[in-house]
Amino acid sequence: MCLLVTAALVTAERLTKHFDDFVAVDGIDFEVREGEVFGFLGPNGAGKSSTMRMIGSVSPVTSGTLRVLGYDPNTEGRALRARLGVVPQEDSLDLELTVEENLTIYGRYFDISRRDLAPRIDELLEFAQLTDRRTDRTEPLSGGMKRRLTIARGLINRPDLLLLDEPTTGLDPQARHILWDRLYRLKQDGVTQIITTHYMDEAEQLCDRLVIMDRGKIVAEGSPRNLIAEHAPREVLELRFPVGVQDGIVDQLEGVASRQEALADRVLLYTEDADASMNAVTARGLVPEQTLVRRSTLEDVFLKLTGRTLVD
Amino acid sequence: MATPLALRVVEANFVSYKRVWKGTAVSSFLNPVLYLAAMGLGLGTLVDDTAAATSLGADSYLEYLAPGMLIANSMIIAAFESSWPMMSAIKWLKTYQAALATPVGIAGLVGGHFIWIAIRLLLVSVVFVGVMLAFGAAGLGDGVALVIPAVFVGLAMAGPISAFTATRQTEQGLVMLFRFGITPMFLFSGTFFPISQLPGWIQPFAYVTPMWHGVEVARRMAIGTATTLPIWQHFVYLMVLFAVGAWLTVKYLRRRILP
Numbered sequence: 001m002c003l004l005v006t007a008a009l010v011t012a013e014r015l016t017k018h019f020d021d022f023v024a025v026d027g028i029d030f031e032v033r034e035g036e037v038f039g040f041l042g043p044n045g046a047g048k049s050s051t052m053r054m055i056g057s058v059s060p061v062t063s064g065t066l067r068v069l070g071y072d073p074n075t076e077g078r079a080l081r082a083r084l085g086v087v088p089q090e091d092s093l094d095l096e097l098t099v100e101e102n103l104t105i106y107g108r109y110f111d112i113s114r115r116d117l118a119p120r121i122d123e124l125l126e127f128a129q130l131t132d133r134r135t136d137r138t139e140p141l142s143g144g145m146k147r148r149l150t151i152a153r154g155l156i157n158r159p160d161l162l163l164l165d166e167p168t169t170g171l172d173p174q175a176r177h178i179l180w181d182r183l184y185r186l187k188q189d190g191v192t193q194i195i196t197t198h199y200m201d202e203a204e205q206l207c208d209r210l211v212i213m214d215r216g217k218i219v220a221e222g223s224p225r226n227l228i229a230e231h232a233p234r235e236v237l238e239l240r241f242p243v244g245v246q247d248g249i250v251d252q253l254e255g256v257a258s259r260q261e262a263l264a265d266r267v268l269l270y271t272e273d274a275d276a277s278m279n280a281v282t283a284r285g286l287v288p289e290q291t292l293v294r295r296s297t298l299e300d301v302f303l304k305l306t307g308r309t310l311v312d
Numbered sequence: 313m314a315t316p317l318a319l320r321v322v323e324a325n326f327v328s329y330k331r332v333w334k335g336t337a338v339s340s341f342l343n344p345v346l347y348l349a350a351m352g353l354g355l356g357t358l359v360d361d362t363a364a365a366t367s368l369g370a371d372s373y374l375e376y377l378a379p380g381m382l383i384a385n386s387m388i389i390a391a392f393e394s395s396w397p398m399m400s401a402i403k404w405l406k407t408y409q410a411a412l413a414t415p416v417g418i419a420g421l422v423g424g425h426f427i428w429i430a431i432r433l434l435l436v437s438v439v440f441v442g443v444m445l446a447f448g449a450a451g452l453g454d455g456v457a458l459v460i461p462a463v464f465v466g467l468a469m470a471g472p473i474s475a476f477t478a479t480r481q482t483e484q485g486l487v488m489l490f491r492f493g494i495t496p497m498f499l500f501s502g503t504f505f506p507i508s509q510l511p512g513w514i515q516p517f518a519y520v521t522p523m524w525h526g527v528e529v530a531r532r533m534a535i536g537t538a539t540t541l542p543i544w545q546h547f548v549y550l551m552v553l554f555a556v557g558a559w560l561t562v563k564y565l566r567r568r569i570l571p
Contacts, residue, residue, distance in 0.1 A: 019571060058412050058570055078415045086413035092406035097328060105324040109414035111315050153410075 007034050009161050009192055010055060014064035017050045024050040026216035027064060032161075032194055037187050039210030040196040041203045041298060043308070046213040048196035049089065052165050055194065056086050069160055082110060085159030089166045091150045095139035099130055099149055102138055103156060110157040117156075124152040127182065144175030148182065155186075162186065164195045168202060180205055200298035212302055219305045224298055231304050232296035233258050235274040239281065240266045240290040249286060256280040261303055270300065317416050321424020322431070324411075340436040343385060344443035351504070352377045352449065368506065369537040378449035379530035380503035382440050382458055383465050386433050387523045390466035391494050393429045394474040395486045402478065408569055418570065422562050426470060426554075433466035434459065450534050458530050461547075465526030468550040471557020478564035502527040525549050 010032035017025040025047040032038040040048040053059035055068050057077035066073055071080040093102050100121060107117040125131045128148040133141065138149065147167065154162060167183065168176040183206055186193065197203050203210050204224045212220045212227070220227055237257065241249055250262045257269035257277045271277040274293040281288070303309060315323075329336075356373030370376035401408045411421055440462070441455045450458065473489070480486060500510060501523035507515055518524045525546040528539045539546065 056413060058409075060570070078417055081413060081417075082415045084413070088406075088409060088413065090406055090409075092410040094328065094405055094407050096331060101327050105327050106410070106414065108315075108320050108323050109411055109416050111320060111415070157414075 008032065009034055009069055010038075010194070011067045012051075012064065013066075015051070015054065015061065015066050016063045017047070017054060017059065018062045023216050025054070028211075028213075028216075028218045030211055030218065030221070032192065034192055035190050036208040037183075037193045037195060037206050039203045039207035040194070040213055041198070041200065041207075041210050041302070042196075042213035043198055043302075045215075046198075047216040048198075048213055049165055051213075052163055052194065052196055056084060056163050057081055082157065083160045085154035085157065085162040087147075087151050087154045087162070087164040087167060089169065091146045093138050093146060093149060093153070095137070097138055098135050099125070099138055099141070100134045102149060103153055106153045107156045112157065120156060120158075124155055127155075127185075128152040129178075142175070144171050144178060147171060147175070147179060151179075151182065155191075160192065162191055162193045164193060166196055166198070168197070168199065176202075200302070203298055210298075212298070212305060214302075214306045214308075220301065227298060227301050228296050231301040233270040233272050234296060235271055236294050236296055236300060237269040237271060237274045237277050237281075238266050238290075238292040238294065239269065239288040241288050252284060252286060253281065256284070259304070263309065268300070268303075270296065317420025318423030318427055320416055321411065321421055322428050325424065325428040336436075337439075340439045341443065344381065344440045347381050347385075348374065348378060348443060348447050348449060351381070352447065370535045374447065374449050375535055376531070377504065378444045378447070379458060379534040380527045382437060382444065382462050383523060383526040383530050384498050384501075384503045385440055386437055386462040386466040387469050387526070388494060388498065389436055390429060390433060390469040391473055391490070393432060394425075394470040395477050395489065396483075398425070398474060398477045399480065399483055399486060402565075402569065403481075408565070412569060418562055418566050422474075422558065422565065425474065425561075426467065426558060429470045430463055430467060433463045437462035454534050457533055461526045461529040461533070461550075464547060464550045464554075465522050468522035468526075468553040468557075471554040471561065473557070475557050475560035475564055478561055478568060497521050497523050502531075522550055522553055 008031045010030070012028060012030050014027040014029065015025060016023070016027050028051070040051060042048050050059065054061050054066060054073060057068070057073035057080050061074050068080055069083055073080055094105070097105070103121045103124060104117060107120065112120065125134055128151065130145060130149060130152070133145065138146065141149065151164070151167070164183070168179050171179065180202070183193065195202075195206055207224060209223050210221070210227070211218045220231065222230065246262065246267065250260070250267060253260055253267060253269065257271040259270040261268040261270075269277050278291065278293075299309065352374035356377065359373040361372050364370050364373050364376060368376040408421060412418065437459045441450070441458055444450045445452060445455050476489065477486065500507065500514070501518050501521045503523075507518045507524065510518065528541075529543055529546045531537045532539045532543065
């Protein structure tokens with residue numbers, strides 16, 4: 001058996017970003033290795049996008065060290081950006097132009113000759129499932145199509161590292177699944193990706209490894225599976241009680257599960273065996289209006305580590 | 313060999329421009345035709361040629377007006393190109409954000425922006441001069457040379473206005489700029505009548521406008537009227553305005569989109 005030690009494409013040590021007095025990123029350490037999909041999971045304002053912007057060399061590092069593809073983003077930004085692909089949170093497409101023109105302009109920013117661009121654009125339109133929209137104006141495209149075009153645009157220079165900031169925020173479920181499929185294909189092709197998201201299902205689906213961020217700090221790190229195994233029991237029993245009743249009941253649930261969290265509209269019981277816990281609840285004479293048993297997710301990990309939910 | 317960064321941005325502008333070039337070509341032809349016909353020939357009939365010769369130093373009002381109109385046209389196009397499309401690129405479409413993720417960088421972006429405006433100014437001014445020649449409002453040699461002050465005035469507008477746009481959070485400031493800056497400048501910087509006709513306290517306002525400097529130069533080149541300052545000083549003033557504006561544009565844009 002051969003153990004491959006893959007190179008780190010991104011290394012951050014005590015990486016910090018200040019905006020005046022506000023500390024957006026507070027001394028974080030992480031490493032992204034070649035070929036993996038690495039995620040930053042956290043609520044809005046956790047510092048994910050600020051971190052992404054520093055990696056992408058569009059926001060100066062305040063302190064700490066950051067190396068991306070061997071470059072210092074503060075001083076070697078131009079050389080670095082030539083090898084990065086960026087999919088920003090907002091599509092930032094020129095809506096007046098055609099699908100193809102958006103790709104052409106972007107390719108020219110990288111100084112890819114028109115001759116080399118033509119086959120590359122064919123390939124990318126195929127990948128983004130936009131071949132038949134090639135000469136259409138961009139403005140009327142659906143949100144999912146625009147997003148796929150933005151991803152195609154980010155791939156125009158065959159980047160060594162693709163940065164995706166909230167890739168599926170605002171898309172409907174079907175469009176999200178199509179997008180995930182495309183990103184998965186990229187991973188199969190060996191494209192290293194860094195993704196920020198506040199959707200735990202997205203992080204679970206896509207990321208090999210991730211860090212959970214909260215208020216500028218990293219609160220946990222690992223693969224989605226390991227994080228869940230480490231921080232949350234296997235199953236979650238969600239109980240919903242009639243409005244106004246929940247507050248009085250929380251105390252009576254003590255002990256039926258290994259841990260409990262009372263949210264505004266429901267109580268979550270963390271347990272290795274949801275059926276046993278449910279039996280214990282009914283044995284105490286408590287009758288919830290609704291019950292739901294599910295697997296633990298990263299959302300639960302986040303809740304445990306920060307005491308808050310990811311999406312408010 | 314690598315294409316200079318600013319030229320990649322100019323090329324992108326050309327791709328966008330291809331969609332609208334017909335419309336702008338028609339208006340850059342129609343504008344001078346309409347203005348020179350209405351003001352130069354129509355209104356101009358009220359100014360008899362002797363009066364034109366004594367008080368304006370031209371053979372006709374049309375001859376007096378045409379170089380001023382050329383400069384005014386350039387001034388307005390430059391003001392437009394450095395406000396609304398730039399606001400859109402910063403805020404609405406965010407295409408600047410997209411470009412900054414590439415090797416282009418802020419210097420390439422701003423450099424390309426100004427080179428593109430210079431090209432636009434050159435094209436509209438050439439068309440304008442063509443119309444002037446057709447109206448008999450200038451001779452061929454003088455007419456072609458007039459393109460030079462037209463481009464300089466445009467850049468002297470584009471520099472500071474781009475910097476202003478880079479600081480605006482909403483389009484409200486741009487609306488105000490056109491209402492209280494561009495329109496008065498158009499009317500009171502010597503295009504239609506000498507600014508010596510204005511009340512004394514208003515005249516200094518005209519002296520600081522790039523347009524007045526351009527009109528002085530253009531009129532001297534076209535009909536030989538004396539300029540207030542030596543020609544080179546007018547040009548230096550325009551270049552300084554552009555340089556300061558361009559420098560501030562880079563500074564404000566960097567602060568805004570590369571925080």
